[in-house]
Amino acid sequence: MCKTHSIPAVVVLGAAMLAMPSTSAFAQVDLTGTYRILWHWDITKRNPGTLPGDYTGLPLNDAARVRADSWMPSLWTLPEYQCVPHPSTYAERGFSGANLKLWTQVDPRTQQVVAQHVLGTVGEPERFIWMDGRPHPPEYAAHTWLGFSTGKWEGNTLVVETTHLKESYLERVGPQQSDRTVVIDNWTRHGDYLNEITIIYDPVYLTEPVVHSSAWVLDKRIEFLRHPCAPQETTVEVVRPPGVVPHMLPGKNEELVKYAITYGLPFEATRGYAEAMYPEYMEKLKTLKPMTKESKAP
Amino acid sequence: MMSGGLRKSRWSVGIIGATMLMFGLVTPSMAQRRPHPSTDNPPVILDGNPVQALFVQGSGKTRIYMLAGAGGNITLQVGDEGVLLVDTGTAPMAEKTLAAIQHLTQGLTDQPIRWIINTHFHPDATGGNEVISKAGQGVAENISSGGIPIFGRRNEAQPATVVAREAVLNRMSAPTGQQSPTPAAAWPLLTYISPKQGMFFNGEPIEIISMPAAHTDGDSIVFFRHSDVLSAGGVFVTTSFPVIDLKAGGTINGMIDALNRIIDITIPEDHQEGGTYVIPGEGRLCDEADVVYYRDMVTIIRDRVQDMIKRGMTLDQVRAARPAIDYEPRYATPSWTADMFVEAVYKTLTPSAAPVKPQNPANKGAGQRR
Numbered sequence: 001m002c003k004t005h006s007i008p009a010v011v012v013l014g015a016a017m018l019a020m021p022s023t024s025a026f027a028q029v030d031l032t033g034t035y036r037i038l039w040h041w042d043i044t045k046r047n048p049g050t051l052p053g054d055y056t057g058l059p060l061n062d063a064a065r066v067r068a069d070s071w072m073p074s075l076w077t078l079p080e081y082q083c084v085p086h087p088s089t090y091a092e093r094g095f096s097g098a099n100l101k102l103w104t105q106v107d108p109r110t111q112q113v114v115a116q117h118v119l120g121t122v123g124e125p126e127r128f129i130w131m132d133g134r135p136h137p138p139e140y141a142a143h144t145w146l147g148f149s150t151g152k153w154e155g156n157t158l159v160v161e162t163t164h165l166k167e168s169y170l171e172r173v174g175p176q177q178s179d180r181t182v183v184i185d186n187w188t189r190h191g192d193y194l195n196e197i198t199i200i201y202d203p204v205y206l207t208e209p210v211v212h213s214s215a216w217v218l219d220k221r222i223e224f225l226r227h228p229c230a231p232q233e234t235t236v237e238v239v240r241p242p243g244v245v246p247h248m249l250p251g252k253n254e255e256l257v258k259y260a261i262t263y264g265l266p267f268e269a270t271r272g273y274a275e276a277m278y279p280e281y282m283e284k285l286k287t288l289k290p291m292t293k294e295s296k297a298p
Numbered sequence: 299m300m301s302g303g304l305r306k307s308r309w310s311v312g313i314i315g316a317t318m319l320m321f322g323l324v325t326p327s328m329a330q331r332r333p334h335p336s337t338d339n340p341p342v343i344l345d346g347n348p349v350q351a352l353f354v355q356g357s358g359k360t361r362i363y364m365l366a367g368a369g370g371n372i373t374l375q376v377g378d379e380g381v382l383l384v385d386t387g388t389a390p391m392a393e394k395t396l397a398a399i400q401h402l403t404q405g406l407t408d409q410p411i412r413w414i415i416n417t418h419f420h421p422d423a424t425g426g427n428e429v430i431s432k433a434g435q436g437v438a439e440n441i442s443s444g445g446i447p448i449f450g451r452r453n454e455a456q457p458a459t460v461v462a463r464e465a466v467l468n469r470m471s472a473p474t475g476q477q478s479p480t481p482a483a484a485w486p487l488l489t490y491i492s493p494k495q496g497m498f499f500n501g502e503p504i505e506i507i508s509m510p511a512a513h514t515d516g517d518s519i520v521f522f523r524h525s526d527v528l529s530a531g532g533v534f535v536t537t538s539f540p541v542i543d544l545k546a547g548g549t550i551n552g553m554i555d556a557l558n559r560i561i562d563i564t565i566p567e568d569h570q571e572g573g574t575y576v577i578p579g580e581g582r583l584c585d586e587a588d589v590v591y592y593r594d595m596v597t598i599i600r601d602r603v604q605d606m607i608k609r610g611m612t613l614d615q616v617r618a619a620r621p622a623i624d625y626e627p628r629y630a631t632p633s634w635t636a637d638m639f640v641e642a643v644y645k646t647l648t649p650s651a652a653p654v655k656p657q658n659p660a661n662k663g664a665g666q667r668r
Contacts, residue, residue, distance in 0.1 A: 061627070063626060067624035070624065080561060080587070083569050084570045084587065085569045128337070137334070138352070138366070139582060141335075141583060142335050142582065142583040142584065143588070145571060148337075164334065166571075166591075167591050178627075178628050179536075179628075228568060228569075229570075230566075230567070230568050244597075245593070245601075247594075247601070249601070249602060249605055250619075
């Protein structure tokens with residue numbers, strides 16, 4: 001049940017992809033093209049999404065756990081949530097098939113690359129990765145779902161730093177990332193395969209960085225359709241008194257044990273402690289009591 | 299969770315949207331995604347001045363900027379008729395704030411600072427009133443009585459006019475013969491007591507909307523209708539938990555009401571982003587989604603404290619339970635800790651809430667109302 005990867009695991013994956021025989025496009029630093037996402041790992045988290053209480057693979061602090069525990073899916077019935085897109089940390093690997101189109105924007109006067117564009121299929125997130133050396137905005141500038149990204153080439157890898165992200169979710173079952181999150185993406189093309197290693201730093205909710213990887217394969221058949229979502233597309237799905245924000249009070253969320261019970265795991269192992277991300281934890285896991293249908297919520 | 303009828307309505311929207319696409323009726327904002335809003339608008343920086351300006355958006359020749367670094371955020375509207383400010387930052391920063399304003403507006407208007415609106419009485423909102431208003435020039439005709447200018451003699455240059463809730467004046471002034479907390483030259487002398495006050499400046503309607511018993515007892519938010527920018531003052535900040543000034547009549551439910559009112563006014567452009575921009579009292583430029591997340595946080599903490607009160611917990615027990623723990627790493631500050639915030643919430647939700655310092659009755663009715 002491989003979830004979010006540790007750094008060594010990502011390195012091994014990258015090495016394995018390097019060893020793959022490349023076919024047609026061998027332009028190592030030209031990322032242009034349309035790509036179909038590969039769903040080979042973390043599938044339950046990525047599509048359709050995992051069960052409540054699954055914080056595995058995440059190095060959460062206590063604040064993050066309390067916040068995730070109080071989250072309710074009903075929040076998404078509020079009109080102001082119905083057009084919220086994935087943040088960039090999730091859009092490129094998340095729900096519904098995150099196929100990508102990449103192209104470069106050049107200055108016609110100099111032919112210098114100004115930006116690398118990355119367009120996704122779900123909600124049409126279009127990232128502008130500025131390659132012209134411009135600085136990030138000051139902290140008091142607006143934050144967006146996709147953030148402000150700058151990139152530079154390190155060998156054949158495009159290294160992208162993203163700041164100015166809005167507060168959003170790490171996973172769609174409660175764990176959040178704050179608006180102080182900084183993300184480093186490493187994009188590398190291996191023949192027809194495109195690999196992205198994402199490192200998420202959040203001083204508010206993480207005890208150490210989250211590292212995950214995603215991959216795509218070149219596919220010219222991918223179509224990108226319009227996917228606007230404006231306020232007129234939102235509805236009041238559940239009529240409530242004004243000002244109600246759905247959430248669970250501390251200690252009242254009985255859904256949190258579902259994941260542990262479904263997979264026969266100890267509750268502690270599902271709670272998002274950093275140690276549970278590493279292979280050494282398997283020894284500790286053997287000493288913990290798995291949850292069953294008869295178990296009571298801790 | 300979605301009813302059949304509502305599903306149908308979504309289908310209808312989808313069909314309308316598809317039709318719009320077929321006939322090319324898609325607006326420019328829907329036709330392409332735009333880069334980060336500050337991409338083409340880097341901050342305006344004056345060498346050696348910590349007060350910096352960020353263009354927000356505007357309408358026609360009228361432009362709205364957010365000034366950061368002055369102690370509290372300042373909203374600046376500039377156009378053909380001159381400059382309007384919402385709040386003036388702290389007093390120690392006033393000269394630098396004024397320098398930044400003059401640098402920024404050079405070339406954008408040949409008219410002076412005309413209006414200052416104070417969102418509340420705290421020194422981070424009103425501290426620059428005296429210095430900055432004196433550098434401006436009020437529109438005396440607008441505040442005259444029977445053709446006689448109220449503030450001084452005819453043809454004498456008047457400072458920019460300061461507008462606020464009447465409670466702001468009451469808290470900044472004192473009865474005759476007593477020492478006032480602020481100099482008279484800093485007072486708002488055009489006050490209002492109605493739920494909303496309107497004005498028209500630089501070609502756009504401006505709403506000054508009262509937010510009762512929120513951060514204080516005299517809060518206003520200011521909405522620039524054409525520019526689609528809302529200045530939130532003390533009822534919304536991104537740098538801390540909401541500061542509830544109990545002694546000045548602030549309450550947690552008033553804060554939540556104010557945040558929900560802002561959400562009612564704001565309209566995002568696409569994918570819950572952009573559209574109406576919100577300039578907080580402190581912190582970064584925001585849009586509706588940022589206010590929504592903040593509203594959620596404040597509401598959730600209020601609900602937890604309310605539940606603990608219902609279960610008979612004392613203030614010490616509530617504090618020990620840390621009902622704001624999940625937001626502490628983000629919003630707790632040394633000057634406004636989670637404990638202080640929780641105590642303020644608790645006290646405004648219990649019958650024995652901290653008594654509100656009454657407004658000075660001697661000043662009731664002071665100031666001029668439009």
